[in-house]
Amino acid sequence: MTSDEWDLIIIGAGIVGCSAAFYAAKNGMRVLVFERETPGSAQSGRNLGFVRQQGRDFRELSLAIAAMKLWEGVETELGRKVGWFRGGxxxxxxxxxxxxxxxxxxxxxxxxxxxxxxxxxxxxxxxxxxxxxxxxxxxxxxxxxxGKAEPGRATRAYFEAALELGVSFSLGASVSRIDVSAGRVTGVWSGGRLHRSRMVLCAAGAGSGRLLRAIGLDLPQxxxxxxxxxxxxxxxxxxxxxxxxxxxxxxxxxxxxxxxxxxxxxxxxxxxxxxxxxxxxxxxxxxxxxxxxxxxxxxxxxxxxxxxxxxxxxxxxxxxxxxxxxxxxxxxxxxxxxxxxxxxxxxxxxxxxxxxTLPDVVPAMGAVDALEGLLVATGFSGHGFGPGPMAGKIMADLATGQQPHIDISELSPARFKNSLQA
CATH class of the missing domain: 3.30.9.10 (D-Amino Acid Oxidase, subunit A, domain 2)
Incomplete structure (x- = not known):
């Protein structure tokens, strides 16, 4: 593997992207993350800070419940305080x-x-x-x-813990497009340069729609x-x-x-x-x-x-x-x-x-069958902070070929009729 080839490239250093990088590195992957600003500078560091299961759409409730188990031990796992408190x-x-x-x-x-x-x-x-x-x-x-936690602290905690595991971050760098060849992803373009990987996670928040639309996945974001x-x-x-x-x-x-x-x-x-x-x-x-x-x-x-x-x-x-x-x-x-x-x-x-946001107000999460090597985690519709760490862990597992231990089939990016067809 050359210095510009990676096991996984992640677009976006919000709570999902940073946690995915952390768990992928724990899985032994060589990871590169692109973030056009700084970790948590978008909604991951600006939300209300609820970590809730209550009141969720039942399609995403299993994800929120599984995330709660991560939050219970997150400060020990990351070695950092994130303001986690279980107050109901x-x-x-x-x-x-x-x-x-x-x-x-x-x-x-x-x-x-x-x-x-x-x-x-x-x-x-x-x-x-x-x-x-x-x-x-x-x-x-x-x-x-x-419970609840501090959004900016939690996102930065995953970022810093990922750095300690050897994850590379390119901050202040925008991704211009995802590279595709012969029905699979081959990397991403940033600054006029191709960074190669056969596995790409698009977790770019509000910027995801443009990148995905350019390769045929038309999420109505x-x-x-x-x-x-x-x-x-x-x-x-x-x-x-x-x-x-x-x-x-x-x-x-x-x-x-x-x-x-x-x-x-x-x-x-x-x-x-x-x-x-x-x-x-x-x-x-x-x-x-x-x-x-x-x-x-x-x-x-x-x-x-x-x-x-x-x-x-x-x-x-x-x-x-x-x-x-x-x-x-x-x-x-x-x-x-x-x-x-x-x-x-x-x-x-x-x-x-x-x-x-997406029209049905639940996220698009999972692999895109019509484009091998493409993972998507976006459209969390204003309630993605709580499930964010588990969403990142699931994406990291998928990147290493493991099947998630909870069913996310109802959150598939393919549920929208204008999505890329195989």
Whole structure:
């Protein structure tokens, strides 16, 4: 093997790419990772930090359950702190309809062996002493085995552990295309140079669609801009579970600050937004509030938005992804409504990230049969941080010819009708 030949090339150093590199190296593979910025600079370092099984689509629930076993031992395995804490996940209900939906999910989840319970109003207040008794809470769904971690720390921990195992990283380097010959991948092009490998994993987040479309795999991948807000630390006022409110997700981080995000985000119109408009029409019809359409985005990209940069512990990105002021206000308004004891807690910073999504809102994961040597792990649709390490481990196993120990067939990239045909 020459110096420019690799057992596995990975595109993207998010939580999936870095964990795949780590586990592939443990499997004895010679690995090269390309990342156009720095590890975790995209959504892997900018998400809310929930590590949950609760409330997931049942096609990906086995993946989330398996990931939880990795998270339990991740700090020991990597030799680094990632802020892992098992405090449970609590989804509030403000109506009888909410409770009915929670009950339906909880009954189905019992078949997976989950510890999810339905709580009464008084049981919710016992779990959340800071919760307002005027918040009109009918009850909640609670999974004690769920947890949380620090997104940037966790991604960097996998990156550093992979480096120690001999993985090579090319940071600040974009991949221009995946090289294909005679029905199989042969490497990737970056900086006008071919880097050879007979096994390539595309885990490039929102950048995956373009690379895959160029070789015939047409995933209808879109992008949503999601805003996250963080308060000043209040370590004396504990909130152990992750909380899903009517509109927001809320987590207390390792410093005691509260991290809050509103469900949904902004859809920034692009020049090629027409491409998958039909694929997303049913989603827009069934859930019209999931994304607000921002028609001014092309002009904003040209003239800039003008916003404060987040604090230094949030990984920087050249895309300068701007948080939305309306989402920030909405998040803090609900946070203070639910927890009035924290009403005077001030906002420290806010930021945004780009969520890569697919029409059915579950990831595309696995091998592409029509192109030998191509693996895909993308489209995690805003909830990929928790299952990310297990997704990376599965990709590493597939790269070495091992079959995953959980069924990911329903997540196959081939499920979309416009995908490359054999």
């Amino acid at each position: 996940n609590l989804a509030l209900a403000t109506s009888d309809a909410d409770m009915a939906r929670h009950e339906e999910w909880q009954v189905r989840a019992m078949d997976f062996g989950l510890d999810t319970l339905l709580l009464t109003t008084e049981q919710v207040i016992t779990k959340l002493p800071l919760l307002s008794r005027n918040a009109n809470i009918k009850g909640a769904m609670y999974t004690a085995s769920d 879109e992008q949503i801009r999601a805003t996250v807000v963080r308060t000043l630390p209040r370590p004396e006022l504990k909130l152990e579970p992750c909380v899903s409110g009517p509109l927001t997700g809320i987590r207390q981080d390792v410093r005691g600050a509260y991290v809050v995000s509103v469900a949904g985000g902004e859809y920034d119109v692009r020049w090629d937004s027409w491409r998958y408009a039909r694929s997303y029409a049913p989603v827009r019809k069934s859930n019209p509030d999931i994304a607000r359409i921002n028609v001014w985005a092309p002009l904003q990209r040209i003239f800039g938005r003008g916003y404060d940069r987040p604090l230094a512990d949030i990984p920087p990105t050249r895309d300068h992804v701007a948080p939305d002021a309306w989402r920030t206000k909405e998040a803090i308004t609900e946070f203070r409504h639910l927890f009035p004891a924290l009403e005077d807690t001030q906002v420290e910073t806010s930021w945004a990230g780009i969520i890569d």
